[in-house]
Amino acid sequence: MGVALVTGASRGIGRAVAIGLAQDGFVVGVNYVHSESAAAAVIAEIKAAGGQAFSVGFDVSDESAVETAIKTFVAQAGGLDVLCNNAGIAIDGLAMRVSRQDWQHTLDVNLTGAFLCCKAASRALLKSPAGRIVNISSVVGEQGNAGQVSYAASKAGLIGLTRALAREYAARGVTVNCVSPGYIETEMTAAHLTGEKKSELLKRIPLGRVGTPEDVASAVRFLASPEASYITGQVVRVNGGLLM
């Protein structure tokens, strides 16, 4: 069917996307930066289900590492059809207290990292008969959230990156879209999804529950599929109705 690379695929949403794309028949590159054993577990799970996966360790914010690793992966897997930029970090704090360093680090990973991966993967994607880029944004990038200035800015930036790239690559049939999750139960959101915070949040979500990584993966799987060939430059919200 094709080859997919998912960044930050050892945990959370990225893990569900990697496993889901493998179920759809993609050979999947499972990227991680620190969690090598977690990535190995994802690969083992994919292989146990009869799929194919490679471990692709690199830091998305390290330009030369990105270039080398993507080149090697494309050669190993025999091309690239889908790039899902999911790797992301959140360093919370009110704007007045956010250090330049934490701000920069968040942008480096979440936004610059996605750009560097798009850049390194572009030649292979442009050669693909059905190239796809899916960037994982966030409801926080669309709506803002107190205490998450850098995360919000990086996720909003991904939407601009998505739309500009969608225009650049449209001539080759490569689609570029964002999936914008609401509150999803992962390690990253664990601190936000406890006790009173969680019950307050649930009141704002029409569907009355937080999302699962699989809810987000479903949207990514659709955008990566041949059925989504006429959808580009869009932001697909997976948020239970939190933002409409």
Place this chain on the structure above:
Amino acid sequence: MSDKAAIETKVRELICSQLEVSAEQVKPESSFTDDLKADSLAVMELVLALEEAFSLKIDDGDVEQIKTVQDAVDYIVAHTAA
């Protein structure tokens, strides 16, 4: 690779494969965008292929000056002097 004829052959090969045109269409005066129907993405992909094949970096300003097959050959010859 410093031999001019060898460079020219290689450049022509890359143009044929990247722009999906036949060798007969690739004349020295052929313009990438007008004669060989390359869009801006195709020109950029060709530039990347040339950079990789000849291990050099073509500055963005120079890219704009490379409009024809001969321009590309001349540029590579000038920038791969042994």
